[in-house]
Amino acid sequence: MANVVVVGAQWGDEGKGKIVDWLSERADVIARFQGGHNAGHTLVIDGQVYKLNALPSGVVRGGKLSVIGNGVVLDPWHLVSEIAKIREQGVEISPETLMVAENTPLILPLHGELDRAREEAAAKGTKIGTTGRGIGPCYEDKVGRRAIRVADLADRATLEARVDRALTHHNALRAGLGLEPVDRDGLIAKLEEIAPEILQYAAPVWKVLTEKRKAGKRILFEGAQGSLLDIDFGTYPFVTSSNVIAGQAATGVGIGPGSIDFVLGIVKAYTTRVGEGPFPTELTDETGERLGERGREFGVVTGRKRRCGWFDAALVRQTCAVSGVNGIALTKLDVLDGFDTLKICVGYELDGERLDYLPTASDQQARCTPVYEEMPGWSESTEGARSWADLPANAIKYVRHIEELIDCPVALLSTSPEREDTILVTDPFED
Numbered sequence: 001m002a003n004v005v006v007v008g009a010q011w012g013d014e015g016k017g018k019i020v021d022w023l024s025e026r027a028d029v030i031a032r033f034q035g036g037h038n039a040g041h042t043l044v045i046d047g048q049v050y051k052l053n054a055l056p057s058g059v060v061r062g063g064k065l066s067v068i069g070n071g072v073v074l075d076p077w078h079l080v081s082e083i084a085k086i087r088e089q090g091v092e093i094s095p096e097t098l099m100v101a102e103n104t105p106l107i108l109p110l111h112g113e114l115d116r117a118r119e120e121a122a123a124k125g126t127k128i129g130t131t132g133r134g135i136g137p138c139y140e141d142k143v144g145r146r147a148i149r150v151a152d153l154a155d156r157a158t159l160e161a162r163v164d165r166a167l168t169h170h171n172a173l174r175a176g177l178g179l180e181p182v183d184r185d186g187l188i189a190k191l192e193e194i195a196p197e198i199l200q201y202a203a204p205v206w207k208v209l210t211e212k213r214k215a216g217k218r219i220l221f222e223g224a225q226g227s228l229l230d231i232d233f234g235t236y237p238f239v240t241s242s243n244v245i246a247g248q249a250a251t252g253v254g255i256g257p258g259s260i261d262f263v264l265g266i267v268k269a270y271t272t273r274v275g276e277g278p279f280p281t282e283l284t285d286e287t288g289e290r291l292g293e294r295g296r297e298f299g300v301v302t303g304r305k306r307r308c309g310w311f312d313a314a315l316v317r318q319t320c321a322v323s324g325v326n327g328i329a330l331t332k333l334d335v336l337d338g339f340d341t342l343k344i345c346v347g348y349e350l351d352g353e354r355l356d357y358l359p360t361a362s363d364q365q366a367r368c369t370p371v372y373e374e375m376p377g378w379s380e381s382t383e384g385a386r387s388w389a390d391l392p393a394n395a396i397k398y399v400r401h402i403e404e405l406i407d408c409p410v411a412l413l414s415t416s417p418e419r420e421d422t423i424l425v426t427d428p429f430e431d
């Protein structure tokens, strides 16, 4: 028996969808443990494209249990419409195949409004570039002990009391931002209307997972975003509002940390970022444009163009350490085909000093200049390679050097969006 956590080891969009799908075939339970519908996971199965935001990737495979854990923030209206869309594609979803933790906080329309109003009001240089989906404000309410949780939907009196508590805070805040106060009765009516749709999936997830573990079932923990967007270890304040790193898998569903057997970090062969914030290896020249075009780097949720740059080994070494990554899945190697020379960042220079990690202070992060090593590229295509023998020698050298620099082995190598175009070194479930 093995339980595997998948985390993004950069700024998200590392290509988790394909790897999670590949692993979910081997798993019995697939659980989301943080984030919300700010995530955009694209799965291609037998030519059908599925786009998921809140639902765990396991829903598209029959015979699996998909779980939304308490570490997630859930927009109930979005969930219902996502379920409807995915059902239209022929996928069956029922309370036997989908469970939502009863202690999951709900994203309300007021959270999205607050998220967008703050971004609009932000002074130059302070905008986060959020997805505008209310993720941050909902997590704030959770920690502020004024969130409405799934279980609260079951009882009218509790729901009213929770709404009143939340609105005392929010209406004061809204007044300061020039927003209208929230229509209390309208919000309660909306929540009551959606309640049965959500409550049918509500379950004590911690208990269900304990039983699954005892029965020897395999659990796949599906992370969203990436470790550099982690609320504690990311490039704060330009981060998302949840812990994204592997430790969150335990608290985000309610299992002990000892239940995690393998942490797989997903790493793109170069670097991208959506939204604002420091990005030491960013390329604003034609090489950056070329990476973006070859890698089709546009955000799934917002459609925004992603910023692109060279591989940053110093940052990935750091994120692999904080998540205890046992092996990485290296994705999109084929995007680097045809470059004469490739650069890899191995550390930074700050005020004349050499650092082997990115410092925490924002002003220092902004002043860090990358120290690069150069490697020869390759002209052959690596797209679709399914064994090491299919790869040019320089591509193998690039991968091996990355392993050395980040101090973590490659478990999987992905060479195209097709699921079969994967070189397997270590099966995380069998390790």
Ligand code: IMP
Pocket: 011, 012, 013, 038, 039, 040, 128, 129, 130, 131, 132, 133, 134, 135, 136, 224, 225, 226, 229, 238, 239, 240, 241, 274, 275, 276
């Ligand atoms: P929020 O999660 O909407 O609050 O956005 C905070 C930051 O995280 C912004 O820079 C977003 O672009 C980024 N972000 C959130 N979700 C994702 C994701 O799934 N992939 C990549 N970036 C994301």
